[in-house]
Amino acid sequence: MVTPTALEAELFEVAGSVPDPELPVLTLQELGVLRSVRLGHEDAVEVELTPTYTGCPAIEAMSLDIERALHEHGVREVTVRTVLTPAWSTDDISDEGRRKLREFGIAPPRTVRDAGPVPLELGPTRTVGAAGRPCAPSAGPGTGPGAGQTAPDPVRCPLCGSADTELLSRFSSTACKALRRCLACREPFDHFKEL
Structure with a gap:
């Protein structure tokens, strides 16, 4: 890995401060999609950007916003390349x-993995029951898919912190999020799905 120059680090901060078009509360740097900013020939930079998923419709808006921010910072020529490897997670x-x-x-x-693919399970929609137990009955220890794996942390309500939530829809306002409801405060909320 090549250490960025001071100017590249400065331009990375400029590009990284661009808000995500779908989640403007986050910058592209906080979202982790901005991979690198490299100086090319004089007054030209190349930016590498990884979408959250291959068909992400926001990648074009992200690219244009990065170009605009770097142009406003005095860079004459900006090229934004989409890179898919390593994949964003x-x-x-x-x-x-x-x-x-x-x-x-x-x-x-949630942080549910060390490395490798995320296991896909289409199981119960509630994460924790009213008594603090998993809602779906288990087939017994050591049986079924995911046997021997530690269950991921429950999805907690961002409003009241309760772990007693249920899945309403696997897709929400964007493909990256699921729609859930808190069974304690009864409020619906988005959950940024793990990838």
Whole structure:
């Protein structure tokens, strides 16, 4: 990995301060989609941007906003390239970004993996029952998909903090989020899905 120059680091901060078009509470740097800013020939930079998923419709708006910010900062020529490797994951969201999501009323993604693919389970929609137990009965220890895996933390309501929530829809205002409802305060909220 090449260490960025002072000017590249400055331009990375400028590009990284651009708000996400779908979640304007977060900057592109906090979301973790801005990968690098490199100086090319004099007065030209190349920016690498990774979308949250391959078909993300916001990538064009992100690119235009980055170009505009860097032009306003005095850079004459800006090229924004979309890079898909390494793929973006919700692990790329900064701690500050997670805090801002929670304050904005969106449950941030849980940290559920060390490395590798995220297991997909289409199971119960409630994360915790009223008595603090999982809602769906288990087939017993060591049986069924995911046997031996530790259950992920429950999705907590960003409004009251309760872990007693249920899934209403696997998709919400964007494909990156699910719609959930808190069974304690009864309020609906978005949950930024783990990838």
